Amino acid sequence: MPEFAFHHGGVSVPDLDAAIAWYGDVLGFELERRFTIDAANANAAFVRKGDLRFELFEVPGAASLPDDRRYPPRDLQTHGNKHVAFRIADLDAFLAEVEAKSADVAMVVREKFGAGCFLRDCAGNLIEFVVED
CATH class of the missing domain: 3.10.180.10 (2,3-Dihydroxybiphenyl 1,2-Dioxygenase, domain 1)
Structure with missing residues (x-):
């Protein structure tokens, strides 16, 4: 390849x-x-x-972006590109920073498989941020 x-x-x-x-x-x-x-x-x-x-x-x-594309679990029920994801070091510090900037946090994930969050940009597009061990 x-x-x-x-x-x-x-x-x-x-x-x-x-x-x-x-x-x-x-x-x-x-x-x-x-x-x-x-x-x-x-x-x-x-x-x-x-x-x-x-x-x-x-x-x-x-x-406009359909409502079902604005929430991560519902978005998975539609075929196509879902989001891009970026690595972050500390979820709580990242959330504090973006919430202080009035970012729209769509979902926070804290699971055994990992932690992260999804933001909606100003048009509702989902962007994921993940903590990598």
Whole structure:
């Protein structure tokens, strides 16, 4: 198998400027660049934090994220991409930080198999953060 590495995750959002601000304010991403995708009638941006990137898309008239996609257990009942996950060192410290920034915590998991949480971004997209032993 040829070598490959993760490059970015992509999410559709209703307001590109609000999403750039949310990913910056809540998670510390910085705007890397803005661009348009003519074939999709989309305004887009890459936000970056170290080697991590998100591509954000704003498409006029796009449908809102369905409610079932906003809660992790219900989201699993629909085929397709679910979320991206990032490793964190301390769940309680992470939760305290993002809650202080008024982040929308969708779910906290503390199980024998591991601990973590899911946040909803400003458009309701799920992002997982996991503690790795």
